[in-house]
Amino acid sequence: MLTIAYDGTRYAGWQVQAARRDQPTIQGTLERVLRQILQERVTVVGSGRTDAGVHAMAQRAHVHTRSKIPRERLLRSVNQLLPCDIAVLRLDEASGTFHARFDATTKRYRYRIFTGAVVPPFIRPYVQHVRAPLDVSLMRREAAALRGRHDFRAFARTGTSSRGTVRVITQLRLVRTGDELQFNIEGTGFLHTMVRSIVGTLIDVGRGRLPPGTIRRMLRMRNRHLTGTTAPARGLMLVFVRYGKQGKAG
Amino acid sequence: MLTIAYDGTRYAGWQVQAARRDQPTIQGTLERVLRQILQERVTVVGSGRTDAGVHAMAQRAHVHTRSKIPRERLLRSVNQLLPCDIAVLRLDEASGTFHARFDATTKRYRYRIFTGAVVPPFIRPYVQHVRAPLDVSLMRREAAALRGRHDFRAFARTGTSSRGTVRVITQLRLVRTGDELQFNIEGTGFLHTMVRSIVGTLIDVGRGRLPPGTIRRMLRMRNRHLTGTTAPARGLMLVFVRYGKQGKAG
Numbered sequence: 001m002l003t004i005a006y007d008g009t010r011y012a013g014w015q016v017q018a019a020r021r022d023q024p025t026i027q028g029t030l031e032r033v034l035r036q037i038l039q040e041r042v043t044v045v046g047s048g049r050t051d052a053g054v055h056a057m058a059q060r061a062h063v064h065t066r067s068k069i070p071r072e073r074l075l076r077s078v079n080q081l082l083p084c085d086i087a088v089l090r091l092d093e094a095s096g097t098f099h100a101r102f103d104a105t106t107k108r109y110r111y112r113i114f115t116g117a118v119v120p121p122f123i124r125p126y127v128q129h130v131r132a133p134l135d136v137s138l139m140r141r142e143a144a145a146l147r148g149r150h151d152f153r154a155f156a157r158t159g160t161s162s163r164g165t166v167r168v169i170t171q172l173r174l175v176r177t178g179d180e181l182q183f184n185i186e187g188t189g190f191l192h193t194m195v196r197s198i199v200g201t202l203i204d205v206g207r208g209r210l211p212p213g214t215i216r217r218m219l220r221m222r223n224r225h226l227t228g229t230t231a232p233a234r235g236l237m238l239v240f241v242r243y244g245k246q247g248k249a250g
Numbered sequence: 251m252l253t254i255a256y257d258g259t260r261y262a263g264w265q266v267q268a269a270r271r272d273q274p275t276i277q278g279t280l281e282r283v284l285r286q287i288l289q290e291r292v293t294v295v296g297s298g299r300t301d302a303g304v305h306a307m308a309q310r311a312h313v314h315t316r317s318k319i320p321r322e323r324l325l326r327s328v329n330q331l332l333p334c335d336i337a338v339l340r341l342d343e344a345s346g347t348f349h350a351r352f353d354a355t356t357k358r359y360r361y362r363i364f365t366g367a368v369v370p371p372f373i374r375p376y377v378q379h380v381r382a383p384l385d386v387s388l389m390r391r392e393a394a395a396l397r398g399r400h401d402f403r404a405f406a407r408t409g410t411s412s413r414g415t416v417r418v419i420t421q422l423r424l425v426r427t428g429d430e431l432q433f434n435i436e437g438t439g440f441l442h443t444m445v446r447s448i449v450g451t452l453i454d455v456g457r458g459r460l461p462p463g464t465i466r467r468m469l470r471m472r473n474r475h476l477t478g479t480t481a482p483a484r485g486l487m488l489v490f491v492r493y494g495k496q497g498k499a500g
Contacts (some may be wrong), residue, residue, distance in 0.1 A: 005370045057370065075368070085371045118325070120255045120307065121335045122376070 001098065002044070003090040004030070004059045009125050009234070010085065013052040014059070026050070026086060030061070033081045037074065038067045047104045047241040051193070053233030055126060058089065060241040062100040098243075106170070106242040108186040111199045111235050116179030127180070128235035134206035136176055142205045143172050143183075145216045146198060154218035155198055156191035165191060165222075174202075184239075193230055201228035251348065252294070253340040254280070254309045259375050259484070260335065263302040264309070276300070276336060280311070283331045287324065288317045297354045297491040301443070303483030305376065308339065310491040312350040348493075356420070356492040358436040361449045361485050366429030377430070378485035384456035386426055392455045393422050393433075395466045396448060404468035405448055406441035415441060415472075424452075434489075443480055451478035 004026070012023035016031070030044045046061045067074070071091045078088050114127040115134065146169050153165040171186035183199050201218070204210040210228050254276070262273035266281070280294045296311045317324070321341045328338050364377040365384065396419050403415040421436035433449050451468070454460040460478050 005372070007371045055372075057372075079368055084374055087368050087371050089368050089370070118329055118337050118339050120339070121257045121337050122255070122305075122307075124334055126372070 001092045001094040002061045002088050004061060005087045005089055006056050007085040008050060008053050008055045014046050014049045029086060033078055036081060037077050038065050045100050047100045050238055051233050054236045056238040058240045059238055060100050062094060062098055103243050104241050105244045106186060107190060108239040109195045110237045110239050111183040111195060111231060113181045113235060114179055115181060125234055128232050130203060132207040136174060138212060139202045139206040140174050142212060142215050143174060143202055146172050150219050151222050152191055152194055153222040155194045157193045196231045196236060200231040204228035251342045251344040252311045252338050254311060255337045255339055256306050257335040258300060258303050258305045264296050264299045279336060283328055287327050288315050295350050297350045300488055301483050304486045306488040308490045309488055310350050312344060312348055353493050354491050355494045356436060357440060358489040359445045360487045360489050361433040361445060363431045363485060364429055365431060375484055378482050380453060382457040386424060388462060389452045389456040390424050392462060392465050393424060393452055396422055400469050401472050402441055402444055403472040404474055405444045407443045446481040446486060450481040454478035
């Protein structure tokens with residue numbers, strides 16, 4: 001089991017895609033480096049995809065290998081060969097049946113927006129800049145409707161649901177610190193672009209572009225076309241992925 | 251008066267140097283952009299230099315201009331033309347006699363070291379990676395000797411003192427958070443490479459390369475050759491510069 005951090009800025013996302021062989025992906029870069037060290041072809045199976053430009057503090061993935069290289073040495077070699085915007089933070093031995101995607105029980109995402117006049121250079125790749133004044137308490141009331149078990153079809157890119165469109169959001173908090181507003185969203189799983197659609201819609205409500213009650217209406221109507229803006233990828237970070245008992249390191 | 255944030259990674263430092271015209275400097279980049287907008291030559295006078303690779307959250311500088319462009323519009327134009335690793339955070343009108351260097355009364359620097367196994371990609375340009383175990387309480391006791399008024403000659407690159415080598419350190423705190431150790435140093439002014447020499451020497455003591463009492467001996471002997479390692483530039487950040495009453499925005 002790999003725990004991976006990456007700055008997604010210059011990647012076409014997590015997943016290797018036949019159609020876009022020209023732009024690197026996180027998965028593809030990891031597979032290339034691991035193949036070089038392990039001297040065998042490996043498939044890196046992630047807990048889920050992240051889109052082009054999305055970052056991760058602790059993405060999880062698994063690989064199968066017959067290699068006898070000690071874990072500490074493997075970790076060092078992998079990080080020496082990886083480009084500086086990807087790092088494998090940990091390598092843990094997992095049970096033979098462990099699956100990074102199917103066994104994932106919880107995920108947390110963070111979306112950062114910066115509301116001050118000028119974005120400091122250090123955080124530019126990691127925030128969306130919103131200049132319009134935002135009614136944060138209205139956004140909090142609006143967000144409350146998302147908590148719990150819902151059909152999130154209205155927030156998903158169509159045609160992407162392999163196991164239906166019902167998900168559970170266990171936490172959704174808006175935290176304001178100085179010129180920054182963070183959306184912390186935790187749940188059992190997320191549909192494609194779901195977090196960015198939620199954030200974009202909440203911002204639209206907060207700046208008065210969409211009326212209060214929009215989220216509730218979207219959940220009821222289950223219609224993608226009602227949705228607000230999809231917030232840009234750069235502000236989104238996969239914070240962690242949790243596993244049930246069978247996913248514990250061996 | 252300009253308040254400036256920058257990522258110093260790809261710059262030859264703050265100051266325009268005749269000898270190194272090939273590599274950009276922060277000052278040179280600001281002057282080029284301001285000349286383009288104001289249509290007049292301006293000299294950007296900083297509160298002090300920062301070395302190649304050193305960052306700033308809020309460096310201060312002043313310029314004289316006859317331009318009548320409103321401040322808000324000037325701020326927007328400047329940031330549109332600046333590269334993404336420099337941002338002017340504020341523009342304030344100052345009195346005609348205000349001088350960004352001579353009127354500075356306090357500066358704070360932060361030095362960040364990362365002590366975990368693998369540095370996350372997001373903070374790589376801003377930390378020094380130290381793998382050796384550190385005795386932080388020993389470092390704190392050692393650092394205590396630096397507080398107050400001292401001749402810091404032993405911590406300065408020789409031949410750089412225009413106004414002597416006596417300075418006052420008002421605060422020096424080591425803060426540990428998870429895998430990070432931050433050195434926060436505040437004082438009336440700093441000699442060239444002084445903060446990095448202090449941090450490098452404290453790390454050498456913390457990892458057992460230099461004996462406890464080294465700092466006290468260096469202050470007493472005032473001999474540059476006793477000094478420990480100079481910590482690398484990437485970990486250093488100018489946090490803020492304060493001014494007395496005459497430095498207040500007009």
